[in-house]
Amino acid sequence: MNLTLKIYRQDGPNAKGRMETYQVADISEHMSFLEMLDVLNEQLVAKGEEPVAFDHDCREGICGMCSLYINGEAHGPDRGVTTCQLHMRKFKDGDTIYIEPWRSKAFPVVKDLVVDRSSFDRIMAAGGFVSVNTSGNTQDANAIPIPKTDADKAFDAATCIGCGACVATCKNASAMLFVSAKVSQLALLPQGKVERTHRVLNMVERMDKEGFGNCTNTGACEVECPKGISLENIARMNREYLKASLTADKD
Numbered sequence: 001m002n003l004t005l006k007i008y009r010q011d012g013p014n015a016k017g018r019m020e021t022y023q024v025a026d027i028s029e030h031m032s033f034l035e036m037l038d039v040l041n042e043q044l045v046a047k048g049e050e051p052v053a054f055d056h057d058c059r060e061g062i063c064g065m066c067s068l069y070i071n072g073e074a075h076g077p078d079r080g081v082t083t084c085q086l087h088m089r090k091f092k093d094g095d096t097i098y099i100e101p102w103r104s105k106a107f108p109v110v111k112d113l114v115v116d117r118s119s120f121d122r123i124m125a126a127g128g129f130v131s132v133n134t135s136g137n138t139q140d141a142n143a144i145p146i147p148k149t150d151a152d153k154a155f156d157a158a159t160c161i162g163c164g165a166c167v168a169t170c171k172n173a174s175a176m177l178f179v180s181a182k183v184s185q186l187a188l189l190p191q192g193k194v195e196r197t198h199r200v201l202n203m204v205e206r207m208d209k210e211g212f213g214n215c216t217n218t219g220a221c222e223v224e225c226p227k228g229i230s231l232e233n234i235a236r237m238n239r240e241y242l243k244a245s246l247t248a249d250k251d
């Protein structure tokens with residue numbers, strides 16, 4: 001495949017951004033999207049030009065690092081995959097592909113396609129943890145029976161990889177799907193009950209402070225989430241938040 005790439009370039013956090021046009025030739029349909037960008041970068045390096053900066057780590061849909069807005073969709077045109085799992089067979093010879101970084105005030109651009117997602121880390125630090133001892137002297141897992149439905153819902157919520165596609169997709173740049181997945185994962189299990197009240201209050205407060213927008217139930221986040229995190233988690237977080245707001249001073 002021969003392709004035209006229109007790529008967002010920004011030299012640094014305070015530099016002005018611009019779209020640049022590049023051509024790549026002989027791209028195999030079996031390549032991943034990131035491998036296609038590797039080909040482009042090899043071309044640029046060979047010509048003595050600055051390669052395009054983009055985030056990646058595992059390249060197998062686990063770490064949540066890859067974060068590209070491709071032809072107006074977070075993680076591109078496929079469903080249930082991250083950018084690193086997207087294959088070039090989803091495109092046609094002669095296509096023009098627009099590649100941009102996540103757009104959100106809370107995800108400032110560091111360089112080119114790389115954004116700073118440390119706001120997610122700060123939300124996690126505000127409450128996304130359990131303080132019960134989980135090493136050394138833990139009980140046998142079977143000593144605490146957990147209803148299968150709760151275990152399944154907690155597991156589904158735990159598949160969130162923190163990629164930020166939900167934020168990039170949302171017209172309000174809301175982080176509610178991400179935060180609700182993290183709150184749900186812990187609220188559904190006995191280990192998470194200890195800090196349950198303060199967790200949801202602190203994580204939501206941090207989310208607001210970081211500059212994420214609010215949820216207006218559009219549902220685009222659920223559609224574009226590579227892990228299929230359900231909007232049900234947002235409803236659960238809202239219930240957790242309301243309950244916590246009414247009982248926090250009694251804890």
Ligand code: SF4
Pocket residue numbers: 159160161162163164165166167177178181224225226227228229
């Ligand atoms: S909820 Fe989905 S889109 Fe949002 S950070 Fe988690 S995995 Fe990514």
Ligand code: FES
Pocket residue numbers: 055056057058059060061062063064065066082083084085
């Ligand atoms: S590089 Fe790890 S999820 Fe894409």
